[in-house]
Amino acid sequence: MYQKIFHTLKGKIIACFFILIVICVSLSGIISYQYMAWQLRENSLDYSETLVTKINDSINYVIEDLDTLSKVIIINPHTMLLLGQETSTLDSNSSYLLAKDYIDSLTSFNPNILGLFITDLKEQHYSFGFNSNFLPRYDIQNESWFKAFWESDSMTYLVSPYETNSYMPSEMLSFVRKIKSLDQKEPIGLIKIDIKANFFKEIGTINALHNHNMVVLDRTNVPIYYSNPSKYKTNHTAFLKATSNLQGYFHLKENQESEIITYKKSPYSGLTVVLTISEKDLLSGLPHLSQRMFNSVLVCIFIGVLLALFISKSLSQAVARLAKGMQSVEKGAFDTIVVPTTHDEIGYLTTCFNQMTSRINELLHLNNEITNKNIKAELKVLQSQMNPHFLYNTLESIRMKAIANKPEDVSYLIEELGELLQFTLRHTSDFVSLETELFYLEKYINLHNIRLRHKIAYHFPKGPLLKELKIPKFILQPLIENAIIHGLEPIEERFISITVMQDGDKIIITLYNNGVPMKSKQVAALNALFEKNASTDTQHIGLSNVNNRLKLLYGMDYGLFIPYDATGTTIQLLLNIHLPPQLYSTS
Template sequence: MERVSESFMDNLSYLGQSLEFDMKEWERIIDSLQVNHTMESIFTSKYDSDVDYFFDVKKAGQVFDDWAYASNMYKYISSLVLIGSNGKIIRYGDDVGHLDVDKLIRKDWLQELKTSDGKLVWLGIHENYADVHYRTPYVISLAKRLDYGKHDVIVYMSFKSQFFVDKLNTKHDPNNNLYLLDGHNKIVYNREAKIINERYENPINTRVKGDTVRRSSNGEKILVASLPLSNTGWSIVETIPLSTLTEGYSLIFKVTVIVFLLSVCFSGIIWFVIASKIVNPIQRLARVMNRVQGNEPSVITMSNRKDEIGQLTQNFNYMMKRIDRLHQEHLQDQAKKNEAEYRALQAQINPHFLYNTLNSIRWMATIQHADNIRETVEVLGRLLRNTIKTKETMIPIHMELELLNDYIYIQKVRYNDKFEVLFELEPSIKGYRCLKFILQPIVENAIFHGIEPKDERGTITVRVFQEQERIVFEVHDNGVGMPEEVSEKLLSCQEGKDGIGLRNVHERLQRTFGKDYGLEIESRCGEYTLIRINHPVILQQEDQ
């Protein structure tokens, strides 16, 4: 009941806002007279002849006609009279020709206007002062005093009660009984024309917004709601039988129950279809998948369906066949890998044999006092020993530099000290690790392709430093360099063999750490070559 009452009041409030807007439009018609120069001229000018006055009155009539053309509210004006303190009078309206102005100014409304302190006064509904009762028996009037400097003008305007009939007949429910009351509680509008201009006798306070339940004259319970209109003293009262309200809600409840029951039945039918066409086939497929979890090989399920479940079954069968094929390929690859490891184990005999032979040569050189041969063989033997001993792919950077030093010593002997190697190392790199054998191929490239073709002695500079989250190895030589087009293609061409060479180092870095790492080559023909190795920072603990 509370929600019904709230909805009823909301509708009445909406109707009240519409009426307040219409009544403000009537007030604006009078306010427009205050600022119209034609009207002001008539009541402030001193006319030398009646002809001038007659022409100004004609102009005023034209002003009203223009306003009436712009707004259809003027067609409801019964009488509009402007009475000036200079004795001039302007008339407009359908019934103003039958209005006696002398009798008009003797009515009670003039006294009410005098006490209004210059404000507009809604006089309410009353019998038409014009002698046209057969045509317009009742009018609603309002009045205001206009101030044109030293001259006062009294405005009286009445409009036909038909205005509210046209406005309200279509704006409320025909089951409801609507009353529009003026400031004297007289009925301005109701569907029963015979009670217009009579006092509203229902014992409720029409000046307060609210609703209450009362009994009508025939004993029926009705809901009575009232809403005061702002700035006019008017109000709206609307009544409706409670049975009409509850009848609508009872119908809604019955319809809701029927719709609910139909929805339940329809949902049951849909669920039966879904269970037979979708759920059950999916459950069968799920049971087949559970057999895969139980390590049952070559699980296949058959289905002749052409819908999405059939496609799912076909894809499952394809996946199982592919998994089986990949499994077989994996077994074959594993067998090949085991065979390769066996061959690699056999191949380790050759380095061991070579190392033992070199060790014998070193002792023979020591006995013969051939120190140069002894030192060279000793370095080569250490290089081979470290190669055989170190099987990890990641080694400390200082060990990588030790291997590089042994390699450089051998090459210096080979090339009769044709070059020198300088090291620039940051102390912080001691705790880091790197891929094994990434520096030796780079230095080898610098010697063979940079320094060897050069006539004079060359210099190779090896720099190792940290740059944000990277360890950077730079190998710079002042050899013959290479053309730009050669340096750009160097990493994309096969370089060296058996995994030794620039391309090998570049690919190892990218396969191990990703595309953000690898080699960068910068060279200028006849001047230098700089190869930069970008390597991630790896602490010894992390690698371990």
């Protein structure tokens, strides 16, 4: 049953549509899924890069704020008084209290600041805030970072929680600035501002850091803050130590888990912010998307099947009607017409089929008509080839020449007449070269000149075209005979000329004689006769036969035409340079 269905055009169309729809929809779904996954990765990556930049800017803002705060405190007169750079009548305790009030007024607006330490590295050590209790025991010069910083050209330094700090808890950072003398020649002390390390968490919260894992690294790529310490992997740091780029991203795959790492290092603070995105979390929404796309594919396939049924029905019906019409033509009903119901290729094919059957029907009728006309035309051609009146005149001329004892003329007349008759009988083909036709026309005119008192002068064309051009045999002889009898015999100076002109595929042969011209009404009547292809006019049977033969051979666009000429008579024959196919033999 299924084989029978798919052997029909309708079944094949449905199958093709179904396969095409499934393939196209499936490919579209796969491509859309991959594109959306790629777009999701790209958007997440762009978002991560933007987020890293914002976090870096936020951290830099905090560091810049601390830097500004340290400069403001340093240039305060009370601070300079504590460091021995100013003179005053106040004792050291009073100066400390004044400086403390000033510093408290500045730091009260920043809850992340825990304390502040000022020292001249000699005898004066002052602490403000929570770390004032460490003043008697704290020596900043014992810190691991102090020597390298003091000997460097840098004026500031950020102390991470993992660098040695004898009094500071591990969840705190310190901003340190060198204090220079009033003459700005050399450092005379330090100011160190202690801040909470969890301000990084506040920055992450402000920047909506929910599904990302943030890590902050110091100058040596040592982590100083984790948003989720359990997710941090040491190979992240190893990679960052190996790269010299200030920002970028890379992919890491560990234990079948792929991650996108985005990082940016601040030239100002020296800190590097690292964001980690799990591709598994990133693509967590794609299964739901794939399910929706699968449902969409099923709907599209269902709609496609309905469309395939509808389209296949219309196509198969049109093809079935066309096939039925072909079967009728096969049985011989060439007048079969199939009504086209569509405007597509099937409709065009149906129209062409109708045109073909109509043309076949016309050709069949034309073939019968040509056969009948050909028989009649051949009879008329035989009647017009050698007029008995011409034969009688020629034989009478021979008799007169014999009586006059002119054997040379008799011999010439008999020879010329014999060759002319032999040409008529020997050349059984319907076509001869124009050169051959003109050769025997000369003999025909010479036979007339023997009997005529006033001779006929003539001019015929020459050239290679005469050998190549094939024309119907004896197509010009009736025209020459008509010119001699009706135009030239009444006058004394007689002249006939023939010219040949080629125009593309058309050949125009023009015959002219200077005999008695035809009247314009007579010319118009003959041209009308030629146009209608009438053959019932007994007065002009020679001209009608020539015109009919040309139209039968070459088509209705060819034949005779007589332009009006007051100096004589001109007749034009219009032929095709190509022989009519499969109608007549040639020689």
